[in-house]
Amino acid sequence: MAERENDGAAAKRPKTDAGELSSDSPVSDFKITRILRECAREKNIFIHGKVKDQDAVVILEKAPIRKDTLSELLKSSQLQLEMKNDVYSTYQLQAPAHLNEIKTTVICPATEKHVKKYLHQEVFLVEESGEDYRTVTLPYISSQSFSVQWVHNILEKKAEADRIVFEDPDPLTGFVLLPDFKWDKKQIQDLYLIAIVHRRDVKSLRDLTSEHLPLLTNLRSKGEDTIQRQYGVPPSKLRVYFHYQPSYHHLHVHFTSLEYNAPGCGVERAHLLSDVIQNLQADSSYYHNRSLAFPLRADDGLLLKFKEAGKL
Amino acid sequence: MAERENDGAAAKRPKTDAGELSSDSPVSDFKITRILRECAREKNIFIHGKVKDQDAVVILEKAPIRKDTLSELLKSSQLQLEMKNDVYSTYQLQAPAHLNEIKTTVICPATEKHVKKYLHQEVFLVEESGEDYRTVTLPYISSQSFSVQWVHNILEKKAEADRIVFEDPDPLTGFVLLPDFKWDKKQIQDLYLIAIVHRRDVKSLRDLTSEHLPLLTNLRSKGEDTIQRQYGVPPSKLRVYFHYQPSYHHLHVHFTSLEYNAPGCGVERAHLLSDVIQNLQADSSYYHNRSLAFPLRADDGLLLKFKEAGKL
Numbered sequence A, B: 001m002a003e004r005e006n007d008g009a010a011a012k013r014p015k016t017d018a019g020e021l022s023s024d025s026p027v028s029d030f031k032i033t034r035i036l037r038e039c040a041r042e043k044n045i046f047i048h049g050k051v052k053d054q055d056a057v058v059i060l061e062k063a064p065i066r067k068d069t070l071s072e073l074l075k076s077s078q079l080q081l082e083m084k085n086d087v088y089s090t091y092q093l094q095a096p097a098h099l100n101e102i103k104t105t106v107i108c109p110a111t112e113k114h115v116k117k118y119l120h121q122e123v124f125l126v127e128e129s130g131e132d133y134r135t136v137t138l139p140y141i142s143s144q145s146f147s148v149q150w151v152h153n154i155l156e157k158k159a160e161a162d163r164i165v166f167e168d169p170d171p172l173t174g175f176v177l178l179p180d181f182k183w184d185k186k187q188i189q190d191l192y193l194i195a196i197v198h199r200r201d202v203k204s205l206r207d208l209t210s211e212h213l214p215l216l217t218n219l220r221s222k223g224e225d226t227i228q229r230q231y232g233v234p235p236s237k238l239r240v241y242f243h244y245q246p247s248y249h250h251l252h253v254h255f256t257s258l259e260y261n262a263p264g265c266g267v268e269r270a271h272l273l274s275d276v277i278q279n280l281q282a283d284s285s286y287y288h289n290r291s292l293a294f295p296l297r298a299d300d301g302l303l304l305k306f307k308e309a310g311k312l
Helices: A067-076 A112-118 A130-144 A149-155 A210-231 A273-282 A301-308 B067-076 B112-118 B130-144 B149-155 B210-231 B273-282 B301-308
Strands: A030-039 A044-051 A054-062 A078-085 A088-094 A102-107 A123-128 A166-168 A175-179 A192-197 A238-243 A252-257 A270-272 A292-297 B030-039 B044-051 B054-062 B078-085 B088-094 B102-107 B123-128 B166-168 B175-179 B192-197 B238-243 B252-257 B270-272 B292-297
Touching: A030 A054, A030 A112, A030 B067, A044 A112, A044 B067, A054 A112, A067 B030, A067 B044, A123 A130, A123 A301, A130 A301, A149 A175, A149 A192, A149 B078, A166 A210, A175 A210, A192 A210, A210 A238, A210 A252, A210 A273, A238 A273, A270 A273, A292 A301, B030 B054, B030 B112, B044 B112, B054 B112, B123 B130, B123 B301, B130 B301, B149 B175, B149 B192, B166 B210, B175 B210, B192 B210, B210 B238, B210 B252, B210 B273, B238 B273, B270 B273, B292 B301
Parallel strands: none
Antiparallel strands: A030 A044, A044 A054, A054 A102, A078 A088, A088 B102, A102 B088, A123 A292, A166 A175, A175 A192, A192 A252, A238 A252, A238 A270, B030 B044, B044 B054, B054 B102, B078 B088, B123 B292, B166 B175, B175 B192, B192 B252, B238 B252, B238 B270
8 A cells, every 4th residue: 555665755854753643743734636546445545635735645544453452342332233134233333433543644745656656547567578677667767766765764774763673784685674554563464564675786676686695595584583583473474575566676575464465466566585586596697587577557657668669 | 245145044024223222232242252254454354252142253344435524534533643754654543433434244143154154264375395296295186186077078068168268179289268257257357267278187387398388378379369359358458377276286377357356366376377488488397396385274185284294
């Protein structure tokens, strides 16, 4: 959902004021322009609007139902009968607000790119050869000169330092592990962490060669160990993968609960770390040469480049 | 979610007392026995318990976010800042109860059939080496002697002949293409077809070598052409893949709409046909030798075999 992006916004001095009250929150004076996307199945909605005179995107997603507060929820809620038939009855349950929170993400100021990202769009599968990557994709990525300042803020502890679950500081094989925005850490069923490597010279899967095997194996073993130790989730319950294309071009790995159908874990975008390691062990230039299929939204500038190059 | 069952309970005269108050609702004195299933993405939970001395299943699912109450929701809610970094900030929003209801379904008395229906099975990721396949998986598959008679019936036109969308009768490179049972053919958003090969000597991905490349390339091109012609869906809108493990051991390929999050299209189970073709072109024994990861449910006999072999 609220996956972060390369973006052009100037990096402000980051602060982390968790727990602060909401008097001046950007949501209270948020003016809705339009709904960008919504999903009834996932209980989320993506809204484009204005905070004062600034463009903003507000994402609301209802929190998963927590086992640890379930008894309290059932006891302390108001019920209204809707339907009764034989052994079946349905109700509307009105719960105490603190047991029924809504995860809210605000992006402000939001760039056109943020807005586009969340606007529902047709999706097309592109098959990118190694040559296509070098002649179409890489020039496009470079021309965009996306900022990954927010990634550097994390690596330099200028932001989210309190969210870091584990760090291996080694400049070549090290990484930081932290919860993804999409995970509220309240239940492990939708566990979602991200490992961000300290190296800044690896944009994506495409840059990986056998040279990076020590980084990948270190990241896999220490990431899995940490998640088992901290959250009690063993490697056999984890899905560990890259995205290609990634949302931002600084190498990172997704750790999600196997039982959580996480957005972006589909075969058309995800690449299991265990497969990547084996492929590089067998052929150092595997990801340099292979055609990789990935989905692109109709409004993605890269899709236009592929069309211009007659590749679609 | 709360799809109803035929069950033995005598159908009482149904009454619908919508709006009735909840004083004597079965939920208030519901005693939780165990969680049957929960889905963090869909924000629902299935609970087995007792109402007085009767078995009951209670299903909670958060309501979708309503556009028509969105402004009121944003204005009248309390926010607590969680995190701020650059242009991104996240909050917990506490909404008025009447704007944030939870749909509640009660089945009481619940039969064993109801309980089983909603009971979730744990899933484990297995990493099967080529050796594991030959020593653990293959002997297990053979011992089960699952019947694929229904597949042969299709190939021989003894059943479902009217459902076949396309056939290439070639005994070595041919196949039949037909809609999957999950697809009602009423809209292309969830388009789902299956290609079943005429060859009967290929159980799964594991059996594929470069010898099968003519079959795979033929299946891909004619399958995609047919779907474009018949349903107007171009190859760039399709996800074309194998399952490993497959649900039946006669080689078949899944064609699903790229925009449909089809069950089993996750990276832990699906293998893109385009990747399989490339891997076999580079290494004829790729699928004989590689470790392949796949999920197994706790009640799957194969999982027991892997445990017995000390592989999990």
